[in-house]
Amino acid sequence: MAELSYQEKKIVKDSLIQQGYVLDFSNNSFNNFVADVTKINIDDPKYSEDNSGSKGQRLLKFIELESDYVVGILLKALYDELVQYNNNHGKPKDGGYYELYSKMYMRLISGGNVVEHxxxxxxxxxxxxxxxxxxxxxxxxxxxxxxxxxxxxxxxxxxxxxxxxxxxxxxxxxxxxxxxxxxxxxxxxxxxxxxxxxxxxxxxxxxxxxxxxxxxxxxxxxxxxxxxxxxxxxxxxxxxxxxxxxxxxxxxxxxxxxxxxxxxxxxxxxx
Structure with missing residues (x-):
């Protein structure tokens, strides 16, 4: 079960989710993307409350249920998609914005210790x-x-x-x-x-x-x-x-x- 701070949860919601959508993904492309990265079916009912969850809701539930490492590699994979989305929609972000996002997924992947030794x-x-x-x-x-x-x-x-x-x-x-x-x-x-x-x-x-x-x-x-x-x-x-x-x-x-x-x-x- 991934543990995100309040700030990290806010980064996920503000960066990736808009009115239930996850960037520009369709249902099918989002399912395929998550499966390619994590080998997990995010369309599984456990990620969707009463089987009516949006892509954004399923992503949040995925983060709640899966391990730090799995969530980290998914958020890392979504980084390039996020940059592309912001560029396509005229939403340029400064380096500090992307740095906070990078810190989040690196912490999760490393298990909280970004420096091995x-x-x-x-x-x-x-x-x-x-x-x-x-x-x-x-x-x-x-x-x-x-x-x-x-x-x-x-x-x-x-x-x-x-x-x-x-x-x-x-x-x-x-x-x-x-x-x-x-x-x-x-x-x-x-x-x-x-x-x-x-x-x-x-x-x-x-x-x-x-x-x-x-x-x-x-x-x-x-x-x-x-x-x-x-x-x-x-x-x-x-x-x-x-x-x-x-x-x-x-x-x-x-x-x-x-x-x-x-x-x-x-x-x-x-x-």
Whole structure:
């Protein structure tokens, strides 16, 4: 059963339904569209109260009865139809209108978590402020507001990489950029031969360019300054790439620390 907020229900009604109709669909084309996308027959009586439901009523009942994921993929499929409908009927909408609609279906498809590895945003030391920062970032994603936390994610990454450099005794300055810190860390793990495949090494090289570009996003597209904020979809993309990289580093560090510990343990079988 899909759970939509009051605002999301209003978006569905205002965007897709007009006097019982769903955009420009006929009964037959609407049934076929929903079946193609979800493999579900929306003409089933359970979606129509007393068997007289309009297309709009059936859509609302479908949303009420089906899972978040199924509703999400249907609303996503209807996005292009919505844009086309508005263009055909002289109803141009600004980016904010479509962004709200996109946020809705992405939240539903992802099960409420639009960034897969958001759990990786954890402080790697006991600093109270660092832990509070990580918590605020995770809360922004839980609220489906990644664009509001880009500057905090940048700050998190700097603190995270400084702690990693500290752990290997790598020197850095107070004002070191995030890409400079990342470069120093990558140099260390290459020297230690933590990277086992050429493909992984190429991905890491590419991620350096991603991290480098993050400085511009923080300075010119986030709440760090009086900026126009980056759009939602690109904010999700940035978050997803950064958190995936952080998750990989955490897994790699944990693996090699466990190896070091195992090698340091005495072999009691030799006594």
């Amino acid at each position: 958001i759990d990786a945003i954890q402080a790697n030391n006991d600093d109270k402020d660092f832990n509070s920062l990580a918590k605020l970032i995770r809360e922004s994603i839980e609220k489906n507001e990644p664009e509001a936390a880009l500057d905090r994610l940048h700050t998190f990454l700097i603190k995270f990489l400084k702690e990693l450099c500290n752990s290997y005794g790598v020197a850095f300055t107070k004002d070191e950029t995030v890409n400079a810190l990342y470069g120093k860390y990558i140099k260390i793990i290459r020297e230690k031969k933590f990277i086992e495949s050429e493909m992984s090494d190429k991905i890491i090289k590419f991620s350096f360019q991603v991290i480098d570009a993050f400085n511009d996003i923080r300075n010119n597209k986030s709440f760090a300054h009086d900026n126009p904020i980056l759009n939602y979809d690109e904010s999700v993309l940035i978050f997803s790439n950064v958190t995936a990289m952080v998750k990989f580093i955490q897994s790699m560090e944990a693996k090699h620390k466990s190896v070091v510990i195992a090698e340091a343990e005495p072999d009691w079988g030799t006594f």
